[in-house]
Amino acid sequence: MKGNKKIEFTRYTALIVIMIIIFTAIASKLFSLQVLKAEEYKEKANNRSIREIPDPAPRGNILDKNGTLLASNTQSYVLVYNQTDDSDKTFFDTMDKVFKILDESGEAQQDDFELKINPFRFEFRSDDAKTKRLLELRFKKDRGLDAEIQKKLFSNKKDKLTEEDQNKIDEELLKITPEDTFKKLVKQYKIDESKYSLEEQRRFMIVKDTLKMQSFSGYKPVTVAVNIKKDTAFKFLQILNELPGIDVTTQPIRTYPYGELGSSFLGYISKISSDQDKYQEKGYDVSTDYVGAAGIEGVFEDRLKGSKGGRIVKLNRQGRVTAELGRRDSYPGQSIQLTIDKDVQAAAENALDAKMKELRDNPFAQYRSNTANATRGAAVAIDINTGAILALVSRPGYDPNLFAAPGRLSSEDYNKFFSPDLTQFGMQYIQQRGLMSYYPGKSEDDVLNMLFPLDKSIQNNTTIRQDLYDIYPKPFFNYATQSLVPPGSTFKPLTAIAGLESGVITPYYGMYDNGTFDKGGGHIYQFILDGANGWVDLTKAIEKSSNPYFMTVGKLLRTAFGDDSLAKYAWKFGLGKDPNSNVKASTGIEIPENFGQVYNSTSAKNSAANIYLWKTMSTLKNGSDDRGNSFTSIDLYDNDKDSDKVKGLKSDIKKSIQNAIKEGSSAFDKSNYKKMFSDLIQSDSQYSGKDITDKQIGKIIDIIYYIAVSDANSQLRGGFNMYDASIGQGMDQFTPIQMVNYIATLVNGGTRYKVHLVDKFLDADGKVIEEVKPEVIEQTGVKPENIEAVKAGMAAVNEKGTAAGAFQNFPIKTGGKTGTASLTNQESFGRTDYAEYVGFAPLDTPQIAVCVMIFDGGQGAQAAYVARDIYSAYFKLNNTQNSSQAANAENNG
Template sequence: MEGRKERKFTRYTALIVIMVIIFTAIAGKLFFLQVLAGEFYSEMANNKSIREIAEAAPRGNILDKNGSVLAKSVQTYKLVYNQTDESDKHFFDTMSKVFDILDKSGETQKDDFELKINPYSFQFRGDDDETKRILEIKFKTERGLVDEIKNRLYKNKKNKLTEVEKAKVDEELLKITPEETFKKLMKKYKIDDKKYSIDQQRRFMIIKDTLKMNSFSVYKPAVVATNIKQETAFKFYQMLNELPGIDVIREPMRSYPNGELASAVLGYISKIGSNDDKYIEKGYDVSTDYIGQSGIEGAFEDRLKGSKGGEIAKLNKQGRKIEELGKRDPYPGQTIQLTIDKDVQKATEDALDQRMKELRDNPSQGSSYTANATRGAAVAIDVNTGAVIALVSRPGFDPNAFAAPGGLSSDLYKQYYPDIDDEGKKYIERMGIAGENEEDTLNKLFPVDISVKVKTIRKDLKDTLPKPLFNYATQSRAMPGSTFKMMTAIAGLETRVITPEYGMDDEMYFDKGGGMAGRVYFRDDGRNGWVDLARAIEKSSNPYFMTVGKMLRDKYDDNILAKYAWKFGLGADPTSSSANYSTGLEIPEAFGQVYNLWSLKNTYAQTYLWKTEEVLKSGSDDKGNKCTSIDIYDRDGDSSKVKKIKSDIKTQIQNSIKDGDKAFNKDTYTSLINNLIQEDPQYKDKNISYKEIKAVVNIIYNVTVSDANSQIRAGFSMYDASIGQGIDAFTPVQLANYIATIANGGTRYSVHIVDKFLDADGKLIEQVKPEIAEKTGVKQETLDAVKAGMNAVNEKGTAAEAFKGFTIQTAGKTGTATISNDAQSFGRTDTAVYVGFAPSDNPKIAVCVMIYDGGHGSGAAYVARSMYEAFFKISNNNNSKNGN
């Protein structure tokens, strides 16, 4: 046709077509939701009789290497209360009947309510007093107690509260006693205090409080009792018509059939307990769901939890389901099979418990007093794969106590979350260290946080009290003592500073420099006479290895020892961006560091910052120099300007500690101190003069440069590190892997505790394979020389008594780590350490045993023997358990 133009399909045309398709789809979906399905969703939104009911998925099993069950899910019955307008009318009558049935059936009401009575108290799950303080503030805030305080203090304030004002509100919240809190909640929940006894009042309050905390959810019954017996469940089934709102539900519950066994590995689960967005985003119900909190349970929460099921249901006016409108079945979590051997794990736990009891019962161990041998750890590793065979932390805990609401009894709570004030007093009395004034001793060992004015918040400054929920095998970094000497030997041999034949006369002392005053004596060890390398390891000669350390430092530098230790996993280069601060273990771990100059400076910078803060607050240094008291501690009420000035002062202090005179600037300090005096209200009207400020600056110089930095520049830190003292600090897992690396010829494997992942039907999902972390490159003759000394330790040295009559040749090393020179004054003593491997000629297993306040390391060797007996299935034919 004439005049007709040819149409082209352009990009613009394509875009128009795509947009039309998209908007058509959206319009269609809207039509379905608003018109076709509108009635259903409208009823669900407005009619309380239609609810979405979640169904928990069974958590995956956790197995040992041989398939023995360490953790599983079991189907149980739980009793719930569904809140409806109808059931609320009969709440108190209904719950009275329910409590009566539970009591007569020998069942226990679910009780994880932190507010207790008889006496009134709070029981918050916190490892320290500060955590408990934070949880108390949160508890009272969530229950509306904060509102009346805000209205009283800042009624007309329209803007958000400042940090100072928030701190004041928190302070007022903490003033509300447990009894006052109880009475306020009684009023809030409309519980008749005249009609019901105090015990009944609290039982009602538990349910009411649960409903309050659940109130934001679409459908959330209050759990009344969990894990009830089948016959009890059937009683309630038969009486449901008489109990408005009550229902019986089957649900999976976590169970640990072996109780405390491997608790440090398994961890535990517990309720989330807060409106945490990260869990909401993952589909958790933050008020009722349980999650893994530590160990394997925590590390592999995503694999173990499974997929929730649920249904859309119509409920009658009493809150019970009458019609199912839709359903999705739950799917179990994955099964995790560990490398742990249950039998070796059990034998290790028993042996460690027995050894610590013997130390407590017979506390006079030569120069050590072992009455506080309450904590220990032991680790066994396959030297050829890095697989963990046993991992023990004592004291342990029963994870079953956390697996269900109310499982944590008051007695267990006090055991797992000790009150530092009460336990501190008992400790002082038990150890006989009260001195002239018990209160002064309490404040010295368990100081009060003076920044908290209402609550008594104490800290275990000297690390004296056992912490059952703390994993001493993976989280505690402790000095290795003489077990580090093989590392010093390796560094000396590899750098050719010494040969295996290098010898010296061990006369019981080492000269750190400065004449007679610089001599350090080892009188407990006695004179060992002429020692070469093998005999020095056998006799654990401190002078020999300190001499090697001095030779290394003189020929190289302060970091030469660390460069070799890092190859064996004893720390990592802190200046390297690619350093890996992990053994590879899948559960959370701390990571200890070997002595090096960078770490030494940072350690001193923190330690002497604390000392400087203390000295300035007291107005006097160790030499008796006086100055005006200056407070640079962080305080809750500090303004932003004061916080900034204090931070700048602390930065200057730390720089002065690290770098000495070249970092110390008197004018900068003078200006900062003057600014603090002008800005901090506590110095108002004190008229502090320039001369007084100068005295403050001089004292800072004395502490940071004259004391701290001069110590950093001295050589004694290297000498101490050579025998496993000073700032050397490692976890038992690190030490076990270091020994495994020596045993297998110099290949360091990544430590792993998971063997494989299986689906719910037992089919393999993933097999964990051994992974080489580093080939150390250490010569075989170097390792052979070190092993010769370790063989001698068990044959005729410091561990010979423990291995007398043992049928397999073993190699090892004892260690006695001094925690401080004044340890006895606060009831503590040396840490007993033993490391070793077996068999000597064809190593299979490497071990580390550590007993805090356990005295001499030879005593820890008895635990290692029990570990070998279980691993190699050897009957115990050694009844002697008295090691020194």
């Protein structure tokens, strides 16, 4: 043992052992990572994230009564960008390549970005100036432009901002021009201005901005281009490895196979812009989802939208889907089958378009008319035995496909729909119509500001104008359901019913029509256009549209039963409603409508009270009236600076004026007015230091008496209101949908049905979920013999009266009534008579009723030609117009 040497365990030896252990562990780990688990970690390296991608639900279809698709969905190829850390690094190079391929392939980048260039401007989808203002504020706030302003104005404020503070921020935001907004976003999104053109900057901005907006609601791919061609999709699929973040997928796109056809009731879908909070509460993604914006699409959004699905997927470093881990299927929305007949709808649209073009091309073909602006119109056809609408037309229309996918709406279309240049249009209109002759001493700018006044509700507005006299054609205004129009002579059958039912006339009641009518007070009205019709009974009066006859009926009704005697019958037929009742003002139609009113004492008083109050307030503030009297100016307009006491006094005075307008001298107490005005003058600081004597107050009270009692109330008590109403003028105003239902009610025997567009609701498999049954609103109780008497007159109109030209040689006997309705002083603002027609077919066994209105169309006979074409389509006379088929249609339906 002597030769054995003992090994000493030093610190150096310990270090060597530790190092060996460490390197062995590292080698072992490397072997495990690179050899044993190489594939697993390679996959993890590529798959950077697991995310859910939402799948949109197909909207339910909209069909006509025969099952023809009016709105459906088509699967389309969609180019998307998935954001990852890696794809972000090459964003600009990648998108530059993408844009070049899209351009070479004739494809358009998705573009619903409201900030435009060349020139810089905002394009918000609204024709309402206040809404545009709100949308501009939301646009700028969503992109953080208010933060800088808030920091500048209120950096030292520790308390929560007040409403006044927010208003200051809003005003400063609105001062940021579209160009400055663009520059701020270029900087925010780090777009190189020196490297890319203005157009290229905006293309990058669209994608970057969408990424920012969508980031508020979680991860979603950004749609770069939608509805691209199959060849373009395959071109991208072949080079995906060169385009980090880019992928191709499919999704349903809303399609309207017949373009404009039915746009008046179908509506359209649009990106969510307003009411975002409401849609967020319902689970919508306000950054990407589209919703119904009008018509059936809008009203039945909850039924049509369906349920969104989603996919749990793996994304690799390039942002492309490598695996689908799970799926939640989307489910289509309910389909809606309408009562509309596509062929009848098409015939109505084509006929109305053709007639309006003819009127524009021959503007002076009719006596006393200039139809150069016959650009607006409506036509409605209804099943008289159910209230089901067969056709509903509003002109001008629009193509809903323009709104179904981003980027389809051109700037030209946008301006036509949402931002028309009423200054340019107005100037051309004034010159073409020769309107300067009506305004001697006025300049063209003066007349422009009278016809198309600047919208004073918009602060600092210098460009946005109002169409005060409904001159400019509005594609999104539904003239069939929302336009209130004087019915003219198309109302006369109702006057006949009122006269017959009340007993003031019989079918044989006659009189000599010399072309004049004495309205009382020495006012004898002469009907130049109609002339004298000689001896007329009821049938002849309807045939010839005798104004003196029906005004006489109105006079007899008023003398026997009072001012509301005509209205009581009109209300039974849906022409207005009793203002003192709880009856809903509606025809029942599912889409938005206005509801017009017939002349009646209550409505007349309420209307006059508002109109003459404003006249009184304006006169008092001016300090002079139209008789040349001068007096101390008194301001009764509301003012934010008014104290509560002043507000109360002004309110009391205005209520007293309105009561005097309605009730006359019995409601006019001079001593009370003197006290109220004395209190107002003492309480309102604007009169401080002014010596307003009792004599001056007395003069003010006399002015009020003259306007409110001598003028307004005496007008209300005049018999001419009833006489005008009996021929469809004066206060009478109704929509075409009201008019067609009144005719349907008349000729079906007196049953008024609820008007409806929807026939059935269907599930995704086409099975009926719910069926809409005809619903009776009222049984009028009109005697059959009285209905037959009126129908006989309407038959004479089409056989030998004012519509005979349209129905000459028509193979089915029909009945109808033309109307030529005017507006007060219409020539001074370039308007011409409304051409109107209501009718039904066949004569003996009515099935269909129609109403046609052409704005600035001249005489009512012109509208009858449109009705004729509607009948031809309904009875399929265009295919085989032989006598046996016509006879079968008339006898059997």
